[in-house]
Amino acid sequence: SAVISQKPSRDICQRGTSLTIQCQVDSQVTMMFWYRQQPGQSLTLIATANQGSEATYESGFVIDKFPISRPNLTFSTLTVSNMSPEDSSIYLCSVVKGAGGELFFGEGSRLTVL
Amino acid sequence: TQLLEQSPQFLSIQEGENLTVYCNSSSVFSSLQWYRQEPGEGPVLLVTVVTGGEVKKLKRLTFQFGDARKDSSLHITAAQPGDTGLYLCAGARTGNQFYFGTGTSLTVIP
Numbered sequence: 001s002a003v004i005s006q007k008p009s010r011d012i013c014q015r016g017t018s019l020t021i022q023c024q025v026d027s028q029v030t031m032m033f034w035y036r037q038q039p040g041q042s043l044t045l046i047a048t049a050n051q052g053s054e055a056t057y058e059s060g061f062v063i064d065k066f067p068i069s070r071p072n073l074t075f076s077t078l079t080v081s082n083m084s085p086e087d088s089s090i091y092l093c094s095v096v097k098g099a100g101g102e103l104f105f106g107e108g109s110r111l112t113v114l
Numbered sequence: 115t116q117l118l119e120q121s122p123q124f125l126s127i128q129e130g131e132n133l134t135v136y137c138n139s140s141s142v143f144s145s146l147q148w149y150r151q152e153p154g155e156g157p158v159l160l161v162t163v164v165t166g167g168e169v170k171k172l173k174r175l176t177f178q179f180g181d182a183r184k185d186s187s188l189h190i191t192a193a194q195p196g197d198t199g200l201y202l203c204a205g206a207r208t209g210n211q212f213y214f215g216t217g218t219s220l221t222v223i224p
Contacts, residue, residue, distance in 0.1 A: 092156055
């Protein structure tokens with residue numbers, strides 16, 4: 001299994017500012033994933049964070065808007081840049097562990113942009 | 115655009131009833147998983163299916179993977195209030211990347 005801690009758990013931000021979300025895992029993992037979720041809706045994969053290389057972004061997400069750092073095998077950050085109300089969402093960090101490829105998630109960071 | 119479409123999107127049933135949730139895609143996945151999520155928490159894995167046609171049972175929950183590995187279903191027998199939550203299917207592609215379905219919000223009324 002994996003225990004994932006995310007900070008902040010929630011924040012209210014002003015339009016045009018940036019916020020960095022931190023994700024700490026209790027064990028070393030090769031890949032970390034960042035998802036976005038509107039309350040009550042499904043998860044959309046933003047990017048895959050690989051240690052030692054640039055993150056891989058999904059269609060519709062770009063590095064300038066969502067820069068990601070992955071300084072070591074247990075930590076990653078996602079920055080939401082130049083925020084607008086449309087960025088209000090829950091951002092989730094996850095990792096894959098185990099032979100069966102189970103996804104483990106942090107509790108999420110709920111972001112509200114005014 | 116979600117690769118996996120779930121139906122129904124919302125479901126509200128009485129305790130004791132049966133229900134089926136469907137997860138459909140035009141893409142083939144190496145494996146498919148079902149997760150349940152409660153408010154304020156991340157999704158938690160229920161089951162992984164890998165082989166086309168595979169059926170797995172977990173107490174009152176029965177999961178099936180389509181023969182072509184493009185679709186799946188979740189059947190709950192005698193639903194209980196504790197089954198309430200957001201059910202998500204997720205298909206695995208290369209590189210351990212998972213793509214989630216559109217979600218089914220289930221409410222079981224006591």
